Amino acid sequence: MIFPSEGLNSEGQYLLQLKKDLTDNGLNNLVDWNPADQTPCGWTGVNCTSDYSRRVWSLDLSSMNLAGTLSSTIGGLINLSYLNLSFNKLTGDIPKALGNCSKLQSLVLNNNQFSGQIPAELGNLSLLEHLNICNNKISGSLPEESIFQNMDLTSFIGNKGLCGGPLGYCGGDPTSSTVVPPLVNADRLRSKIITLVAAVVGGVSLILIVVILYFMRRPVETVPSLQDDDVSISESDIYFRPKEGFTFQDLVEATHHFHESYAVGRGACGTVYKAVMHSGQVIAVKKLSSNREGSNIENSFRAEILTLGNIRHRNIVKLYGFCYHQGSNLLLYEYMTKGSLGELLHGPSCDLDWPTRFTIALGAAEGLAYLHHDCRPSIIHRDIKSNNILLDDKFEAHVGDFGLAKVVDLPYSKSMSAVAGSYGYIAPEYAYTLKVTEKCDIYSYGVVLLELLTGRTPVQPLEQGGDLVTWVKQYIRGHSLTSGVLDRRLDLEDQRIIDHMITVMKIALVCTSISPLDRPSMREVVLMLIESNEQQGNFIAVPENDLPPRHEDDDAP
Structure with a gap:
């Protein structure tokens, strides 16, 4: 040449x-x-x-x-x-x-x-x-x-005519010479990363225990009852209220002073109470677990809360209002009648069929895509998990606690863990970068997809890999990508359902790729899910205007 x-x-x-x-x-x-x-x-x-x-x-x-x-x-x-x-x-x-x-x-x-x-x-x-x-x-x-043959399945996804190795048998012939070998490199790297994550989480947990013991020994500042004569409503610093104008006293009365019997959920950020207001409207009140000193809320916190309160999307839990009163930070949310996906999916009885599960998966993806791509500034959830995906009476998904970890985890907050995320959902790279990006949310979402597909919890026994992502990859290593990995509680007699679930499984595996560079954006995830639905027989009806981004312009009630 x-x-x-x-x-x-x-x-x-x-x-x-x-x-x-x-x-x-x-x-x-x-x-x-x-x-x-x-x-x-x-x-x-x-x-x-x-x-x-x-x-x-x-x-x-x-x-x-x-x-x-x-x-x-x-x-x-x-x-x-x-x-x-x-x-x-x-x-x-x-x-x-x-x-x-x-x-x-x-x-x-x-x-x-x-x-x-x-x-x-x-x-x-x-x-x-x-x-x-x-x-x-x-x-x-x-x-x-x-x-x-030893490469991870996620290296090859999206090539329809490709087969063999981790992709499964060619032509559906199990006797083919192309067998499924161990995913040695991926598993070895993942084991190292899991060990590193465990060390980081363990160290942080030890620090948290010391901090908790310290605060348990301190005198506890009680929130004075609003029934006291010397407490006036002017002491309540409310940054924005729902149209009904609920006061702090209304919330106290509706929950009987935040009695345990009204608690419907607990998390790292605080306790959620069910409050039935005088008008009959039911709202969720999250009492934040913060230990602030002084009565003034800083401007940065106000700006964050106002940003979250202005978000309107059909797959995002509405934040109606925020109230601060003498050390108590309360967030007022839309109440979800069916509770969380995690409670339903991993409860004693689960009757969620595959079309319903797929609808939930698509709705959650659209909510996250909105936070990542359509909010200014963009919002990273930081704690995506099945317990933070709430369901209304029609089983439509609503992403909850969006951005709250970032809001609460500010310099003045002494109660938040330094670890962003929950066990089983934390992206591998967080162990060595300690930085939260949109790709961390995508990894966590991929774990939720695996929960919907397998019916298993994100944390698995150590002898089975320790987490759901590892368990799935170990199964594929030994059995190829077959229906045996799917939730047996579902109707697996219908081959169309199996084929569609396998397609969604591939999307989940891409989302949980070890390298964040290999993970798609949430907007791409939404498009892949919609395309899978169209290609496999339209399990659910997705209107044309449902393509991302999807907004909701109505005001909070």
């Missing part, structure tokens, strides 16, 4: 040849790929080693609207360790020459239009630790090389 530039080193020439086969619809993302340079180091998407050799070790051209085919000259980048071409419009075959990049550790090609089969030459990539070819048009059987 003759290259047009002699001053540029060989790696730069390979990249220029690659560029010739690509277009980006006039965006000129690669305009700085200049043949007059001596090396490609510093070009858009190109990173080189810091030593004297200045070899290309990383190429990241993701989300650049690139179209065309991937040139075989990519195989000339023999020092390449990281290649990311995801979220473009690349077509054609994956070049066999990629097998020459023997130092490649991460290959990310998801969300393109690659077709054909996976070249067996990629089996030469002995150092490859991370592979993602999801959402392409790849077909055929996975190569027999162990590097593919």
Whole structure:
């Protein structure tokens, strides 16, 4: 092959040849790929080693609207360790020459239009630790090389014609030579992450125990009764009220001074009471577990509460009002008659059929997508779990406690745990980043999907993996992705239901990918769920205007 530039080193020439086969619809993302340079180091998407050799070790051209085919000259980048071409419009075959990049550790090609089969030459990539070819048009059987057979299922989802290895038998023939081997790499990495999470959670728990013991020994400040003559309503600092204008005294009377018999739920943020007001309206009153000093609520807290109070979406629990009175912080919520999904799903008797469960899953996804993509600023839930998905009398899902962990976990709050999330739902990366992102919510949502599909709780016995995600992957390792992993309480005689549940299972597995980069956005999750419903026979009716984003403009009653 003759290259047009002699001053540029060989790696730069390979990249220029690659560029010739690509277009980006006039965006000129690669305009700085200049043949007059001596090396490609510093070009858009190109990173080189810091030593004297200045070899290309990383190429990241993701989300650049690139179209065309991937040139075989990519195989000339023999020092390449990281290649990311995801979220473009690349077509054609994956070049066999990629097998020459023997130092490649991460290959990310998801969300393109690659077709054909996976070249067996990629089996030469002995150092490859991370592979993602999801959402392409790849077909055929996975190569027999162990590097593919041992990859996680989530590396391949979204290629309808692909089979073998963790994807299951080809052609439905259990006697095929393509069997399901252990997901060694994924399980080993996950075990390390779980150990790290356990250490972090254990340390935080120890600190919490010390803090709790300290406050138990302190004198408890009681909330004076509003029946006392010296207590006036002016001492109650209410930032916004429902239209009925409930006062603090109304709430005290409706709950008999927050008596235990009126408690309907407890969580890390506080206790929830059922209050029947004089008008007959039923509301949920959450008494926050805070230990604040002084009577003034800071501006940051007020701003957060006002933001949450202005949110209106059919799949979000309405926050009607907020009240502060002499050390008591109360949040007034829409009351959900059917309680939480967790209580129904894991209770002694559960009669939720699959269409109802899928409706709940879709509604919760739409509520989260609204928080992530349509709120300004965006809201990260931080504690998605089945107990925070509440159901109305029609079993429609309403996401509760949205953003509350962030609101309560401010500098003045002494009662909140430093751990964002609940056991079994915490994303693996939180153990080493201690940062909460939208991807953490997506992981937690994926766990809820697995609960709906399997009927199991998020925490599993240690001998079965310790958590639901691990249990599911261990099952798939031994049995492929079959109906045996599904909740036996459901009607599994209907093959349409089984097929749809398996499709949703694949979505759940993508949501619970170990790497946050491999997880979809909540908006993408909603679209995948809607598409699964359409492809598998429309188990529920999804109106056209139900596509995300979905808003609700009505005011709180």
